[in-house]
Each structure stands twice: as structure tokens, then as C-alpha cells.
Amino acid sequence: MWGTHPESQPPPALGRKPDGTGEVSEETASSLLLVGEQLEDLTGLEELLAPLRHPVHKVASWSEAPGALLDESLACILVDARRSWSVGLELARRLLSYPHARYIPVLFLGAHSCGVADLMRGDTLGTVDCLLEPLSPDILRLKVGMYLEQHRRQALMRAALERAEHAEAVARESERMLHTLLGNVPGMVYRSTTREPWSLSYASQAALALSGYVAEDFMEGRVSWGELIHPEDAPRVREEVKRALAMRSPFTLTYRIHTRTGEERWVWERGVGIFGSEAQALEGFIFDITSFRGAQQERERLHEQLEFQHQRLQAILQQLPVAVHLAEAPSGRTLNFNAQAEALLGHAMLPCTCVEDYAQYHAIHPDGRRYAAEEYPISRVLATGKPQPQEELLYDRPDGSVRVFLINAGPIWDAKGKLQAVVASFMDITALKRAETHQTFLASVSETLASSLDYEATLAHVVQRAVPALGDGCTLDMLEPDGSLRRLAVAHGDSVRKEISQELARHQPLRLEDPTGPGAVTRTGNTELVAEVTDELLVRYAKNSRHLELLRGTGITSSLIVPLHARDRTFGALSFFYCRGGQPRASRRYGQEEQRLAEDLGRRAALAVDNASLYREAQRAVQLRDDFLSVASHELKTPLTPLNLKLSALSREIPRCCDQEPRAQELQRHLEMARRQLRKLSMLISALFDISRIAQGRLTLDVTETDLGEVLGEVAAWFAPEAARVGSKLWVEGEPHVPGRWDRLRLEQVITNLLSNAIRYGAGRPIRARVESDGARARLVVRDEGIGISPEAQDRIFGKFERAVSDRHYGGLGLGLYITRSIVEAMGGTIRVESRLGQGSTFTVDLPRSRQE
Incomplete structure (x- = not known):
């Protein structure tokens, strides 16, 4: 019978349907396998079994391998051994060699001639049952139907077992997933009572990280959640939970707790009441938002700081003495401005959302043309990103006045080098301009x-x-x-x-x-x-x-x-x-x-007109003076000539008439003094006459072949006694002969004036006069070691009536150097002076040796 074979094992589990339920469909749940020598024998058996309405598979050739048909759907294998019991036994052995065959009942159909020995051999193979001829269709169907029913029940039992296993696996997976989820939730999952102090019947393992207490501390009643809530926040939490339970709605709370170590933390809680006839429990999540709260507080602090910076910027903008306009990049939208901007423009700031809106303003070119929108400095900075410094701009104000603004515009970049805004500052420089x-x-x-x-x-x-x-x-x-x-x-x-x-x-x-x-x-x-x-x-x-x-x-x-x-x-x-x-x-x-x-x-x-009038009057006065000097110098020279002759005659008569007189030498000294004064007076009159001719442009030169060294020697001989009287020694140095083409008398006058100055201001120290030549030019140098000339007086001493010292102590008209310069320049030369106070003066005259007349 079924299961009597000593090596029999529990049947394998049936394959699950694709939907995973483990149930077997009625059409494919059980089938029969017929194995025999002749196909017609198997066909007869199939007809006998047809009323059972189950699929029947037939294997008629012993050479065919029936292993492919041995699956879980077979309820029974019928071996037709009516023709040869030995062949049937052999086939049975082959069938039993397949693993699935061990769990499938085998029903032998034998001839009536089978003996006990044959039946015993079949039993050793694990044969379940045996029917001998003559075969009763009802018995056959009853036997096979019993196997089919057993197969169905076994299949149902296996399916039920599989469903139970599947349900258990699903439950274990759900439990695992829930445990994983609750373990990985960043906050604590809880279930608590509905009243303070909110004792927890369940707490996830995140309770440790959140509060410093392990979950068991809460679930075993060693600590309640309400004990951790900050005293200042507890009343609010209580009221919020109470109101949510009354309205049967979820609640969301933010409050502080104290951890096991005393640390203060901010938590966020989302919970809901579990109700039967009344509230039975609270379930929810609690998250640590301390860092978020800190970030929020930092954001609020930064916002307050930003607001303060904004207010400070506004205050600075409003206090600036210049107008400021801030525009967004790249749009050109106006971001900020100060009152000074509106005051300078003479109207309210115009609403600008893009660069094209700047055309509303009233900047003009010098010819009166209005500025295009892209011509404004802010627009150019927005377009190029380059600063536009120090630019003058004309602005036509609504009151009809045109003001001149000095404007600067520059970019504002962010940390990544992106243009964020443009700031323009301008001031009214109309008055300054x-x-x-x-x-x-x-x-x-x-x-x-x-x-x-x-x-x-x-x-x-x-x-x-x-x-x-x-x-x-x-x-x-x-x-x-x-x-x-x-x-x-x-x-x-x-x-x-x-x-x-x-x-x-x-x-x-x-x-x-x-x-x-x-x-x-x-x-x-x-x-x-x-x-x-x-x-x-x-x-x-x-x-x-x-x-x-x-x-x-x-x-x-x-x-x-x-x-x-x-x-x-x-x-x-x-x-x-x-x-x-x-x-x-x-x-x-x-x-x-x-x-x-x-x-x-x-x-x-008026001063120009007055100066012109005064100049004309001065010119007339100068002309009158020059005319007077010309006439006076001419008329004064007239009596000097006979006076000079009389003094010469008197000089000759004194030795002849008064040679024996004791006072003759004294008379001769008086006469010589008179002759010197007459010569000085003659020089002064000549100077006045020269001044008149120079002023009238009538200074003439008589140019001849002249030796500058010879002229210097003669004039120096004249002045040697006078130099000796004041204690100065006059030295003549340089080349004795330096010929050239000059006016001899005017050259004598130049040397006379320079030696006279050297004697007058030489302070009794040595005087040196030197002549030298340098190719086409000749040079006259007169050097004294006297009082010297101050630097500021060195340029003006060559002017008319100019002096470097007081005339009270040194006398003179201040005309000598003026006439000297005029003569030297008329001969094509130059004169200069080098001097230091207390160290004397050096006058240098350079003259060309040949002159084009």
C-alpha cells in the first residue's frame, strides 16, 4: 500500500502557481500514466478510465523513456503486465529509478495466471496494488479514483502548508522591514499614554541618540517622556496635545528637552491619537532638530544682521553728500537710491525694470540731443562689466535748468566673479564747473x-x-x-x-x-x-x-x-x-x-582802458623827457669845452708864474681836482646824451680796425692813479693784442664804465682786467674783490637808473651798466655778471671780432 516501501520519503512540495498562492487548478492537478506493451491494450484501459475525467498519458513502447512524464501531477502509474509479468516488473524497476516515481502509487494489472511468487516480486519493488484479470471497470475506476482523491487531498495539504509558510515568511519580512524602518528612522518612534507624563509603551532604539536613555528605560517605566520636556515648554505641549485629542486630529509640536546628560535639545514631534470609544494611546515620531533650530536661529540672526546692514546702508546712502543709484545686473532694474539723487535730478526716480527704461531720463549731449538708453554709464557697465570713472554729464531738469553732473559707475561682483549689480554715484558740479x-x-x-x-x-x-x-x-x-x-x-x-x-x-x-x-x-x-x-x-x-x-x-x-x-x-x-x-x-x-x-x-x-590811457600819457612824458635830455645834454656840453680849455691854460700858467711860490703845489692840486670833476661832469652829460640817443634808437657805431688789448691798456693807464687813490692796485693781464672790428670810442666807454664800477665798489682791493681771444670771438673780463652783488639784484643792475646799492654812499646815476649793455649788444656781443656778496664781482663781455655792418 501507499507508503509501505521501506525507502519511501515524504513527497516533494508541489510547484507554486505563478501567482504564489500554492493552489493547484482542477484541470492540471492530477493525471494518470498508462505503461504497457501494446498500444491497443492501453487504449482499452484509457476508455475504462475515461469517466474519471482526468488526463491520461500512454507509453506503449518499452524503448521509450517515461521519465519526462514523471512529475508532481501524476496521481497514479498503471503498469499493464497482463501480457508478461516479467516485462512489467522490469518496467517498474526503471520507473522506480526516477526520484519522483518513489512517491507515485503504482498499480499493476496482471493476468489471472499470476502466482503468489509473482505478486511477492512486485511487492518488493514497492508496488502499491495489483488487479488481476478479469478486470472489473468499476473496481478499476474505484481504485484509481481513490488514488486520485488521495493525490488531490495531498496536493491541497501541501498547498495549505506552502501558504502557511508563505504567510509566515511574509510576516517575518514585514517584521524585519518594520524593524529596519524603525531602526533607521532619524528620530524616535513611540507609543505612549494620552496623559502626562506620557509614559511610553514602545520606543524605538533611536531613543538613546535622542535622549541619552535606552528604549527599555522608557518601556519599563524608569523614566517618562514628560519628565524630559523643558518646564517652560510643558504647558504649551500639554495644551496642544489636549486640543488635538479633542478634535481627533494629528498634532505637530516643537519644544525643548533635557537629555540624560543635562544637554538642552530642540525636538520636533508629529503624533496622532489612537481611538476606540475614547483615546487609548498616542503614536508618533520625535526628531532632533537642534542643528536645524540652530541653523534657523543663525538664519534669523543673519537675517537680522542683513536687515541691520540694509538699514545701515540706507542710512549711509541717505547721508552721503553725493547721489547714489544702484541697479540690478544684468536686467538694469533699479534696486536702491538715495534722496540726494532725486534732489539733484529735480524729480522722483523713474521706475526702471530694464536698460531700455533709462531712456526716460533727461541727460543731454552738449548739442542738446537726448541720451539713448545704452549711452548712460550704468548701461555701459552692465554691457561690458568695466568701470566708467569720472565722466561729466549734462542733465536737463524739469525746471528748465541744465546741470552738470560728475558721475562714476562701477560693477559689483559676487564671490564667483559674476556681475551682481552696478552702482553709480554722481554729484552736481555745475557751480564748480x-x-x-x-x-x-x-x-x-x-x-x-x-x-x-x-x-x-x-x-x-x-x-x-x-x-x-x-x-x-x-x-x-x-x-x-x-x-x-x-x-x-x-x-x-x-x-x-x-x-x-x-x-x-x-x-x-x-x-x-x-x-x-x-x-x-x-x-x-x-x-x-x-x-x-x-x-x-x-x-x-x-x-x-x-x-x-x-x-x-x-x-x-x-x-x-x-x-x-x-x-x-x-x-x-x-x-x-x-x-x-x-x-x-x-x-x-x-x-x-x-x-x-x-x-x-x-x-x-576798465583797467585795460585806463592802462592804455596812462601808457599813452607816459609815452608822451618819456618823449618830453628824452627831448629835454637831448637838448640839455647838448646845451650843457657847450660851456664845458671852454672851461676845459681854461683849466688846461691855467695848468700851464701856474708853473710859469708861481713856480717860486710856496702855494704853487697846492694850487696845482686844486686845479687837478677841478679837472677831474670837469671830466666826471662831462661823462655824466655824455651818459645822459647816450640815454637819449638809445631811447630814440639813434645810437650809432663807427666800426674800424681796433685792438681790444691796446684799448684796455690805455684806459687802464688813465684809471691807475684813481685806483691807487682808493688803495686798489689795477692789474692788466691776458693777451696784449686782440684785433677786431669795433667802435673804438664806444669800446673805451665800455671799459671805462666797468673799471669805474670796479674802483667804486672794489673796497680798496686788487682789480684785474684781462683780454683773451677764442677764434672768432674776443672776451674782456673785469674782476674786483669788493662788496659783491646780491643774487636778486644781478638781473636788474643792467636796467636804466637801476643800482644794487644806495646812491647815498656810492653816488652815480645808475646809467653806466645800462649804457654798457646797450653798446655791447649794438656791437653784437653779450655781457654777464657773476657775483657773491662780500666776495667781489666778475663782469664778462663777449664780442664778435668781425661784424657785418
């Missing part, structure tokens, strides 16, 4: 006025320069000797209006009696400023309709008239005016600043 322009203008005008004594030409040029520096137009009216006013010059930026201004002067001549205008300013010497010229003013000022028409044609909107006043005299008036349609300006009206500039210009122009 105007002052600079005015100073430059005044300096230029002063240079022009000083360049010539023809004041009419220079003043006409100044009038032209005044436009546009001081207005759109300018006129100059000068006072004539007969008391009338003459329009000397007109300048205007508009040629048509310039013609109208000239026509005005012709149509309605100016008079000193006029109540306003240039005539009144010239008469009173007071400035006249009209900030706004209205049509009503023009109507009151006009003499007739034609006059009014011309006045209106000038388009004057503001006027300023200043006098040309100097040394208690008024020479005329300068008129300035702004006109409609003139150049863009910081102001279209004259004010105090323009008045001061115009008055300064008027004073300088």
Missing part, C-alpha cells in the same frame, strides 16, 4: 587785455569771447570825450539778432540821460540786473513802435549791464543778455554769481 569756466574765461580775458595797449581792439575781442561764456549776446558801449556813447562791439550767437542789436544802436542812439540801460549805468556807475525781461518792460522802455519791434526781435529774456569803472572814472558799459532758444544752461536768468563775474570783467576791461 561754472566757477572753473569763469576763472578760465577771466584768465584768458586778462591775457588778451594785457597782450596789447590798443584797448579798442582787445575789448572788441573780449566781447566776442563773452559769448557764450556769459550769455547769448554781448555789447560794449564806450563813453566819448563829447559825452556821447559809441557802440564799440557787438557779439551774438545768432547772426540775425546781432544785426538787430546793431540796428537798435543806429535807430535809437544811447544817451547818458537814459533812465535805464548802458547810458544810465555809465552815468551812475551802478550795475543794472533784470532777472526776467517781460514784454511789459519792453513796452515801458521802448521810445516808439519801431524801437519796440526791434527790442522784441532780440528775444531777450534776462539782461545784465555792468560799468567799466577804474580810478573814479567810468569809461562805458558792458551789456550781457540771455535770449529765447539759446544754448542749454544751468540757468536762464542772471543772478548774483553772474553779476560778480561780469563786474570783475568790467573792472579788468
Whole structure:
């Protein structure tokens, strides 16, 4: 019977269905295998078994291997041994050699002739049962049906076992997964009571890392969670949990706990009540958010710090004396600005979200064209990333004034080198620019006025320069000797209006009696400023309709008239005016600043006129002086000649008439003194005469072949006695003969003046005179060791009537060196001096040895 074989083992588990349930379908759960010698025998058996409605497999050839059919679906193997019991036994052995065959019942079908020995042999093979002929279909079907039912039940039992094993495996896997999940949750998973102190019936292993207590401490009641909650936070936690339970909703809490070591930590808890008829437990998660809370607090601190920095930046921006505009990169959107920016622009900052919006602003070029959006310095920095430093920009404000801004724009980069923003700062330099322009203008005008004594030409040029520096137009009216006013010059930026201004002067001549205008300013010497010229003013000022028409044609909107006043005299008036349609300006009206500039210009122009007048008077005085000197020197020389002759005759008579007289030598000394004084007087008169000729340009030279060494020797011989009288020794050195073409008398005069100076200022020390030649040039050097000349006096001693010392102690007219220089330069040479106070002076004269006449 089934399972009686001594080597029988439990049957293997049935294969699971693809869905993993372990159940076997009714169609494939059980099948039968028929094995025999003849196919027709097997077919007959198949027909007998057909009512059982189970699949039947047939193996009719003993040579075929039936192993492929031996699987778990076989409920019974029927071996047809009716023809040969021995063959059936052999086949049974072969079947039993397959592992699966050991668990499949084998039913032998034998002939009625089978004996007990045959049946015993079949039993040794593990045969389950045997049916002998004649075969009863009912018994056969009953036997096989019993095997089929056993197979079905066994299959169901195995499937149930497999399902149980599967369920157990799933449960173990779920438990493992839950344990893994709970063990890897970054916070503690808990289950607790619903009331304080919230004792935990379950706590995950993360409790240790979170609180310093192991899970068992909580679950065994050694510590409760409520004991860890910070006292300040406990009331709030209690109320939140109570409200959530009442509303049967989850709760979320953030509070502090104290760990086992006393450390304070911030935790985040998410929980929910477990309800039956009432709340039974709390379940949830608790996470350590200390680092997050610290980061949050740090973020709040940084936010507060950022807000403080922002407020400080705002305060700094608002306190800066310059305007500031901050724009976002790369869009160009306005981020920030200060009140100074709006004050300088003269209007509120315009809303800008992109670079194109900058076209709303009113920057203009010098010719009046509006700036394009991309021309602004901020736009250029946004486009290139390069700073735009120190740029002047004209801005047309809503009040009609044009201001000059000095603007700087630069990029702001982040740590990665990315352009984040652009900052522009600008200040109003209109006043500074105007002052600079005015100073430059005044300096230029002063240079022009000083360049010539023809004041009419220079003043006409100044009038032209005044436009546009001081207005759109300018006129100059000068006072004539007969008391009338003459329009000397007109300048205007508009040629048509310039013609109208000239026509005005012709149509309605100016008079000193006029109540306003240039005539009144010239008469009173007071400035006249009209900030706004209205049509009503023009109507009151006009003499007739034609006059009014011309006045209106000038388009004057503001006027300023200043006098040309100097040394208690008024020479005329300068008129300035702004006109409609003139150049863009910081102001279209004259004010105090323009008045001061115009008055300064008027004073300088008046001084130029006065200086020109004084110069003409001085020229006339100099001419009179030169004429007087020429006549006086000529007339003074006339009595000197006979006086010199008489002294010469007297010198000859004294030895002859008074040779024996004791006072003869004394008389001779007096006579010699008189002759020296006469010679000095003659030299002074000659100097005055030379000065007159030099001033008139009539200094003439008589150039002949002359020996400079010889001339020096002669003049030195004349001055040797005079040098000896003052204690100086006169040395003549150098080459004795240096020929050249010079005026001998003038050369004597040069050497005489230099030796005379050396004797006068030599302080009784040696004097050396030397002549030397250097190819085409000759040099005369006179050196004394006297008082010397100060550095500041060395340039002016060659001037007319100039002296380096007081004439009270040394005398003289201060003309000798002036005449000497004039003579030397007339002969094509140069003279210079080298001197130090207390160490003497050296005069050096260089002369060309040949001169083109």
C-alpha cells in the first residue's frame, strides 16, 4: 500500500502557481500514466478510465523513456503486465529509478495466471496494488479514483502548508522591514499614554541618540517622556496635545528637552491619537532638530544682521553728500537710491525694470540731443562689466535748468566673479564747473587785455569771447570825450539778432540821460540786473513802435549791464543778455554769481582802458623827457669845452708864474681836482646824451680796425692813479693784442664804465682786467674783490637808473651798466655778471671780432 516501501520519503512540495498562492487548478492537478506493451491494450484501459475525467498519458513502447512524464501531477502509474509479468516488473524497476516515481502509487494489472511468487516480486519493488484479470471497470475506476482523491487531498495539504509558510515568511519580512524602518528612522518612534507624563509603551532604539536613555528605560517605566520636556515648554505641549485629542486630529509640536546628560535639545514631534470609544494611546515620531533650530536661529540672526546692514546702508546712502543709484545686473532694474539723487535730478526716480527704461531720463549731449538708453554709464557697465570713472554729464531738469553732473559707475561682483549689480554715484558740479569756466574765461580775458595797449581792439575781442561764456549776446558801449556813447562791439550767437542789436544802436542812439540801460549805468556807475525781461518792460522802455519791434526781435529774456569803472572814472558799459532758444544752461536768468563775474570783467576791461590811457600819457612824458635830455645834454656840453680849455691854460700858467711860490703845489692840486670833476661832469652829460640817443634808437657805431688789448691798456693807464687813490692796485693781464672790428670810442666807454664800477665798489682791493681771444670771438673780463652783488639784484643792475646799492654812499646815476649793455649788444656781443656778496664781482663781455655792418 501507499507508503509501505521501506525507502519511501515524504513527497516533494508541489510547484507554486505563478501567482504564489500554492493552489493547484482542477484541470492540471492530477493525471494518470498508462505503461504497457501494446498500444491497443492501453487504449482499452484509457476508455475504462475515461469517466474519471482526468488526463491520461500512454507509453506503449518499452524503448521509450517515461521519465519526462514523471512529475508532481501524476496521481497514479498503471503498469499493464497482463501480457508478461516479467516485462512489467522490469518496467517498474526503471520507473522506480526516477526520484519522483518513489512517491507515485503504482498499480499493476496482471493476468489471472499470476502466482503468489509473482505478486511477492512486485511487492518488493514497492508496488502499491495489483488487479488481476478479469478486470472489473468499476473496481478499476474505484481504485484509481481513490488514488486520485488521495493525490488531490495531498496536493491541497501541501498547498495549505506552502501558504502557511508563505504567510509566515511574509510576516517575518514585514517584521524585519518594520524593524529596519524603525531602526533607521532619524528620530524616535513611540507609543505612549494620552496623559502626562506620557509614559511610553514602545520606543524605538533611536531613543538613546535622542535622549541619552535606552528604549527599555522608557518601556519599563524608569523614566517618562514628560519628565524630559523643558518646564517652560510643558504647558504649551500639554495644551496642544489636549486640543488635538479633542478634535481627533494629528498634532505637530516643537519644544525643548533635557537629555540624560543635562544637554538642552530642540525636538520636533508629529503624533496622532489612537481611538476606540475614547483615546487609548498616542503614536508618533520625535526628531532632533537642534542643528536645524540652530541653523534657523543663525538664519534669523543673519537675517537680522542683513536687515541691520540694509538699514545701515540706507542710512549711509541717505547721508552721503553725493547721489547714489544702484541697479540690478544684468536686467538694469533699479534696486536702491538715495534722496540726494532725486534732489539733484529735480524729480522722483523713474521706475526702471530694464536698460531700455533709462531712456526716460533727461541727460543731454552738449548739442542738446537726448541720451539713448545704452549711452548712460550704468548701461555701459552692465554691457561690458568695466568701470566708467569720472565722466561729466549734462542733465536737463524739469525746471528748465541744465546741470552738470560728475558721475562714476562701477560693477559689483559676487564671490564667483559674476556681475551682481552696478552702482553709480554722481554729484552736481555745475557751480564748480561754472566757477572753473569763469576763472578760465577771466584768465584768458586778462591775457588778451594785457597782450596789447590798443584797448579798442582787445575789448572788441573780449566781447566776442563773452559769448557764450556769459550769455547769448554781448555789447560794449564806450563813453566819448563829447559825452556821447559809441557802440564799440557787438557779439551774438545768432547772426540775425546781432544785426538787430546793431540796428537798435543806429535807430535809437544811447544817451547818458537814459533812465535805464548802458547810458544810465555809465552815468551812475551802478550795475543794472533784470532777472526776467517781460514784454511789459519792453513796452515801458521802448521810445516808439519801431524801437519796440526791434527790442522784441532780440528775444531777450534776462539782461545784465555792468560799468567799466577804474580810478573814479567810468569809461562805458558792458551789456550781457540771455535770449529765447539759446544754448542749454544751468540757468536762464542772471543772478548774483553772474553779476560778480561780469563786474570783475568790467573792472579788468576798465583797467585795460585806463592802462592804455596812462601808457599813452607816459609815452608822451618819456618823449618830453628824452627831448629835454637831448637838448640839455647838448646845451650843457657847450660851456664845458671852454672851461676845459681854461683849466688846461691855467695848468700851464701856474708853473710859469708861481713856480717860486710856496702855494704853487697846492694850487696845482686844486686845479687837478677841478679837472677831474670837469671830466666826471662831462661823462655824466655824455651818459645822459647816450640815454637819449638809445631811447630814440639813434645810437650809432663807427666800426674800424681796433685792438681790444691796446684799448684796455690805455684806459687802464688813465684809471691807475684813481685806483691807487682808493688803495686798489689795477692789474692788466691776458693777451696784449686782440684785433677786431669795433667802435673804438664806444669800446673805451665800455671799459671805462666797468673799471669805474670796479674802483667804486672794489673796497680798496686788487682789480684785474684781462683780454683773451677764442677764434672768432674776443672776451674782456673785469674782476674786483669788493662788496659783491646780491643774487636778486644781478638781473636788474643792467636796467636804466637801476643800482644794487644806495646812491647815498656810492653816488652815480645808475646809467653806466645800462649804457654798457646797450653798446655791447649794438656791437653784437653779450655781457654777464657773476657775483657773491662780500666776495667781489666778475663782469664778462663777449664780442664778435668781425661784424657785418
